[in-house]
Amino acid sequence: xxxxxxxxxxxxxxxxxxxxxxxxxxxxxxxxxxxxxxxxxxxxxxxxxxxxxxxxxxxxxxxxxxxxxxxxxxxxxxxxxxxxxxxxxxxxxxxxxxxxxxxxxxxxxxxxxxxxxxxxxxxxxxxxxxxxxxxxxxxxxxxxxxxxxxxxxxxxxxxxxxxxxxxxxxxxxxxxxxxxxxxxxxxxxxxxxxxxxxxxxxxxxxxxxxxxxxxxxxxxxxxxxxxx
Numbered sequence: 423x424x425x426x427x428x429x430x431x432x433x434x435x436x437x438x439x440x441x442x443x444x445x446x447x448x449x450x451x452x453x454x455x456x457x458x459x460x461x462x463x464x465x466x467x468x469x470x471x472x473x474x475x476x477x478x479x480x481x482x483x484x485x486x487x488x489x490x491x492x493x494x495x496x497x498x499x500x501x502x503x504x505x506x507x508x509x510x511x512x513x514x515x516x517x518x519x520x521x522x523x524x525x526x527x528x529x530x531x532x533x534x535x536x537x538x539x540x541x542x543x544x545x546x547x548x549x550x551x552x553x554x555x556x557x558x559x560x561x562x563x564x565x566x567x568x569x570x571x572x573x574x575x576x577x578x579x580x581x582x583x584x585x586x587x588x589x590x591x592x593x594x595x596x597x598x599x600x601x602x603x604x605x606x607x608x609x610x611x612x613x614x615x616x617x618x619x620x621x622x623x624x625x626x627x628x629x630x631x632x633x634x635x636x637x638x639x640x641x642x643x644x645x646x647x648x649x650x
Contacts, residue, residue, distance in 0.1 A: 467503035468646055471526050473519050473559070474537030474573075477609065478510025480631055482620055487628040490535070492635035493642065502643045507531065515541045516555035523559050527566040533645065534563045535638075537573040537608065543581065543589045553592045560600060571645055572597050573638075574606040578614075603645050605638060 472478045472490040480488025485508065494506045509526055511518065519538045526534070536559060542552045560570050574593035577586045590607070597604035611633060612618045618630035626634065 465505065467505055468532035469505045469507065469529065470533045470535060470642075470646075471507045471509050471529065471531040472535045472537065473523065473526060474510040474535070475514040475541055476510065476512035476625060477540070477634075478508060478535075478537050479512050480510070481512045481625050482622075483628055483631065487631055489626075489631045489634040489638065492632050493638055496635055496639050497643055497646070500639075500643060502646050504533075504642075504646060510537075513541060514538060515545075515547070516552050516559070517542075520555050520559050520562075523562050527562065527568070530566075531563075531568045533569045533571060533649075535571045535573065535642070536560065536563075537575070539589075539593070540575045540577075540609075543575070543577045543585075546581075546585070549585070549588045549592055552589070553596065556592075556596055557600075560596070560602070569603075569645070569649060570600075571603045571642060572605070573608040574604060575609065576607040603641060605641055608634070608637070611637070 470490075478488060478490055480491075485491060488508060488510065490506055490508045490510070494504060497504060507526070507529060509522065511522075514522075516538045519536075523534075536556070538559075539552050539556065542555075556572075560572075563570050572593060574590070574597070576590045579586055581589075593604070594606060596602065612626050612630045615630070616623070618627055618633065619625060620627055
């Protein structure tokens with residue numbers, strides 16, 4: 423059964439989504455065990471793969487500060503533990519995610535949190551290609567018996583009104599068509615906020631990553647609790 427979980431968030435006009443990197447780096451798809459000494463990560467519960475780019479990878483930060491690891495610690499404290507594979511790769515695109523997903527599915531995840539597309543948008547990839555790749559990833563995940571939690575992304579307005587609005591809408595359309603749990607414009611509130619990004623102005627600080635985890639926590643907790 424696919425759970426419909428929706429977080430409604432207003433789009434900020436000045437929002438920047440370039441926190442997802444530009445140059446692909448070697449895969450860091452690893453099972454996360456890093457944590458603060460007083461908060462052990464979960465070694466039980468459903469297996470959740472985060473398929474994403476440098477946002478999920480926590481580029482320039484320790485792996486334990488990336489939002490998937492923060493989220494794991496948070497939900498473990500709340501009594502909703504899950505095992506984590508962080509498959510965030512800096513600079514990755516929807517095409518790259520599609521190439522990687524078969525290997526990740528060999529790990530037999532229960533859920534895949536899909537956070538891809540910003541790098542496509544920043545490079546001006548055709549919207550139809552972005553949507554086709556995302557739908558192909560989702561189809562593979564669902565065929566393997568896993569659920570998908572879709573994280574919507576959005577672009578700065580300087581990419582053109584039609585492209586920016588079309589980019590935003592494709593995530594909503596996919597979520598509606600496939601009845602997916604969905605968080606629209608996931609980076610809102612962190613992207614473009616100077617104090618929540620590193621000196622490059624585009625990659626979240628540890629505090630920015632914590633805020634992303636805080637935003638996602640109630641949605642993922644609901645998904646895991648109601649599908650368990």
